[in-house]
Amino acid sequence: MTDHDHDHSRTLQPDHAEPTSEGARVGLALRELLIEAGHYTPEEEQAVIAAMQDAxxxxxxxxxxxxxxxxxxxxxxxxxxxxxxxxxxxxxxxxxxxxxxxxxxxxxxxxxxxxxxxxxxxxxxxxxxxxxxxxxxxxxxxxxxxxxxxxxxxxxxxxxxxxxxxxxxxxxxxxxxxxxxxxxxxxxxxxxxxxxxxxxxxxxxxxxxxxxxx
Amino acid sequence: MTESTFVVGQRVRIADRTPPVHHRVPSYAKGHVGIVERVCGLHGVPEKFIRGDGKPRQRIYRVRIPQTELWQDYDGTDGDKLEIEIFEHWLEKAE
Amino acid sequence: MSEPWGPHDLGGQEGGPIDLAEHDTAYWEWQIDAMVRLALRKGLISDFAELRDGIEQLTPHDYDQCTYYERWAKSLAYTLVSRGVISRQQLEDRIDKVRARQEAEGVA
Incomplete structure (x- = not known):
């Protein structure tokens, strides 16, 4: 880690990165596992996204x-x-x-x-x-x-x-x-x-x- | 709903402690005194949701603190305030 | 004022000018948003407090470097692994698979 976590680096928080970032991959992998295990369906995901986009x-x-x-x-x-x-x-x-x-x-x-x-x-x-x-x-x-x-x-x-x-x-x-x-x-x-x-x-x-x- | 322990206008102190678990009191507000701006409802306790169910629920109060009390070098007016939601178990009566 | 409790406890600290640029939300971010909401709805987590706790477990470096939804993703992964909903091995294998797929598609 850098010495700068209380100043400059804290201002550098892009709202989104490429989906190829490590964090995004964790999310995409988790999503696939949860859907495959039947915890939720892509249709349910769609409905949640649509409702949130509607606001x-x-x-x-x-x-x-x-x-x-x-x-x-x-x-x-x-x-x-x-x-x-x-x-x-x-x-x-x-x-x-x-x-x-x-x-x-x-x-x-x-x-x-x-x-x-x-x-x-x-x-x-x-x-x-x-x-x-x-x-x-x-x-x-x-x-x-x-x-x-x-x-x-x-x-x-x-x-x-x-x-x-x-x-x-x-x-x-x-x-x-x-x-x-x-x-x-x-x-x-x-x-x-x-x-x-x-x-x-x-x-x-x-x-x-x-x-x-x- | 049960009756609230604190009432609007009462002076309260926010506890200055840091439990080693998720909690929703920012460090800048800890130990400071304000007045109860509003009595809110009962909510699950953040500290008790980690491998738990948040119960028993606790009341939330909105506490109003003068900015000049929070920050010694505050650049603004005496009327500037900060308002923050605090769970009852983080509050005590202040003189 | 007490010492900050974790990398998320930012109120009152120093900071640079506010970057006022607007950003669109990428589709994978909507998917993570939906995943977290569904995890709560389906009882995989008990409350958003658990998600916040997971975010607070990030190292200061991770916290600073991750974007908002990356933190959500890492936090939910942390919580579901510690709850045994998925195993760490399962997750790591799948991350490798996603990476391999992205490389094959030429996006990584």
Whole structure:
């Protein structure tokens, strides 16, 4: 091993390598053995992959848009995220779900320092940086400078809340509804919401134009 | 559900120990004091899942710790906080 | 703050700039993802805690060098071998076979 496992090498974590890497071969070999022994079938594998690929930040966007347009729903979402999300027809794994609301004086951001817990079954695959050693190491200790690397410059009148997702809870940020969207439909609002705004590495949502609008 | 030992707003200390088994308390939070932000449900205990079933289940609390309490050289505001989920058996009452 | 407990205990440590590049998930990564979920569903492991424990058993070097799903794969292999679901020999033989196949196909 190198002498550098606390600095440079930790930043070098590609999200995926060639399937010919040693680790990938272990996985492929294990998969074949488990399928041959009848522990699961390729059809079951397909179904799991399809379900996971079906999840995306767009689902988070729909939940956020509902909360923006229905104050009672928002109250339920903040009180018990899992129940309120299931109310909209989404299936969640059996964890508690905590939704954290941004406001003028609070900015929330999510991390899992010990592994990379992420609400995959709702929001899809987590971004590579979320799993990176640098993000996991630094966001708890220097959230403001990490957020600045994402383009989020927080002034001193905004407090940061970092949520370290370490056990059986999953998190999502409820971003602020942008100004100038007062007459927008829920559907159109949902499209404004980005993956990073749900994690908290984006604060201000950009107004997308209507199709055909200049 | 059984009643919770700690209540929202109560000051709690996170145990400073390192059992030689899988556990879900990061070292940076060990030994620090925060307040209970939210009382969560009962969950299987990570330490007891290794050749076990995680039982008896324990309650999780979300603990809010000022960043300035966690990091001596913290660069931010006094209002900046860290919030973290901690199992009950890792918490004790703090003055 | 206590000393870090294993290579995964990263919170508060030094680190370089965040690499913001996006990556697609390769198909073999989806397969490992599915394998782990199915192992849990079928009772081959009791909880994701076991998977995390297996990841924490990696050496710091392995932890640093492996990508996210490589760690999952190695952890599940470790757990299923120690539980006797498969034998170490079986696994090693199959890894050799996968390597040979990849070499024959010219991908390795």
């Amino acid at each position: 995306s930040p767009a689902d988070g966007g729909r939940i956020v848009a509902r909360a923006w347009t229905d104050p009672e729903y928002k109250a339920r979402l903040l009180a018990n995220g899992a129940t309120a999300i299931r109310e909209l027809g989404y299936e969640l794994e059996p964890y508690e779900f905590t939704v954290m609301e941004n406001d003028d004086v609070t900015h929330n951001v999510i991390v899992c320092t010990l592994c990379s817990c992420y609400p995959r079954s709702l929001l899809g695959m987590s971004p590579a940086w979320y799993k990176s050693a640098s993000y996991r190491a630094r966001i708890v200790r220097e959230p403001r400078s990490v957020l600045a690397e994402f383009g989020v410059e927080l002034t001193a009148d905004v407090n940061v809340r970092v949520h370290d997702s370490t056990a059986e809870l999953r998190y999502m940020v409820l971003p602020q509804k942008p100004d100038g969207t007062e007459d927008w439909s829920e559907e159109r609002l949902a499209e404004l919401v980005t993956r990073d705004s749900l994690i908290g590495t984006q604060r201000v949502l950009k107004l997308a134009r209507k199709p055909g609008e200049s």
